[in-house]
Amino acid sequence: MSKRLGKGLDALLPALSIGDDDKIVEIPLSQLRPNPYQPRRTFHDESINELAASIKEHGIIQPIIVRSVLKGYEIIAGERRFRASQVCGLATITAVIKKFSDQQVMEIALIENLQREDLNAMEIAIAYQALIDQFSLTQEELSVKVGKSRSHIANFLRLLQLPEEIKQYVSRGTLSMGHAKAIIGLKDTKTIKALAELAIKEQWSVRELEEEVKRLEEKSDNKKATSTKSKRKDPYINELEENLREMYRTTVKIKHNNNKGKIELLYYSKDDLDRLLELLQGKIS
Structure with a gap:
C-alpha cells in the first residue's frame, strides 16, 4: 500500500x-x-x-x-x-x-x-x-x-456490498481482497458464498478463483443461449403460420411438441367467428 x-x-x-x-x-x-x-x-x-x-x-x-x-x-x-x-x-x-x-x-x-x-x-x-x-x-x-x-x-467501497459472512472472511484475512474482488460481481448470493467457501477449503489462489468464476459465467451464458435457441420456432412452422394468416386473414398460432399440437385461429367478434367457420366449412366440404 x-x-x-x-x-x-x-x-x-x-x-x-x-x-x-x-x-x-x-x-x-x-x-x-x-x-x-x-x-x-x-x-x-x-x-x-x-x-x-x-x-x-x-x-x-x-x-x-x-x-x-x-x-x-x-x-x-x-x-x-x-x-x-x-x-x-x-x-x-x-x-x-x-x-x-x-x-x-x-x-x-x-x-x-x-x-x-x-x-x-x-x-x-x-x-x-x-x-x-x-x-x-x-x-x-x-x-x-x-x-x-x-x-x-x-x-x-464495493467490498461493502458483499454478504456479511464474506466480509468477516476478509476482515479475518481468510480471504484476501483479491479473492473478494473476483466474486463481488456475481449477482447470486448463494453462488458467492459457495465460491468463497470452496476457495478457502481448496486454498485457491486469486487466479484460480477468477478462472472458476469465468467458467461458471460461460456455463450460464451457454445455458441461456441453449434456452433461447430451443424457444425459436421451426422455419417450416413459421411458414405454415404465415400461409394460414393470409388464407384466413387473422392471427394464427401453431403449437406443437413431439409431433403433436394444435392450431389456434383468433377471432375478435361474433361476425369474425362466423366468417372463420364459413371458411373452415368450405375447406372441409
Missing part, C-alpha cells in the same frame, strides 16, 4: 507532533475513552502484550494525543499505547491535549493506521464510507484527501 497521502490529510500530520508550547500531562486511564472514529476494529492480543512488555521496561516513550470531551478525554492517536498501559495495570498515562474537529479526528485515525499499513481491507472500506457519509464527501473528494485514485476508493 502506498504511503503517499493527499494534501488534505498530509497537512494534519504536523498537528500530531509535540511542540515546545504543548503541555505534557499525566491523565488517569479511567478518564480516557477510545476514539469512536478509530477505523481499526481488531487489536491483536500478541501485539498489545509485546507493547505492554516494552512499556514495563522503558515506560511510555511517546505521549498519546487526546482531546478534551465531556467527562474526560478522547484518544486521538495512541490507542495501542493506551490498551498496553491497561494490560500493565498503570493508573495514568502521559498525554498531550490538543483541539481537533470530528472530521480531523476521523482523518487522523485513518492516517495513523494507513501509514502503518495496519488496517485490513474491510476496515479501510468502512473508514472510507464513514468519511463519505459523515461529511458528505464524493468519492473524488475523498480520493484527493487520502491521496489515492478514485478507482482505488471505489474498489474498497
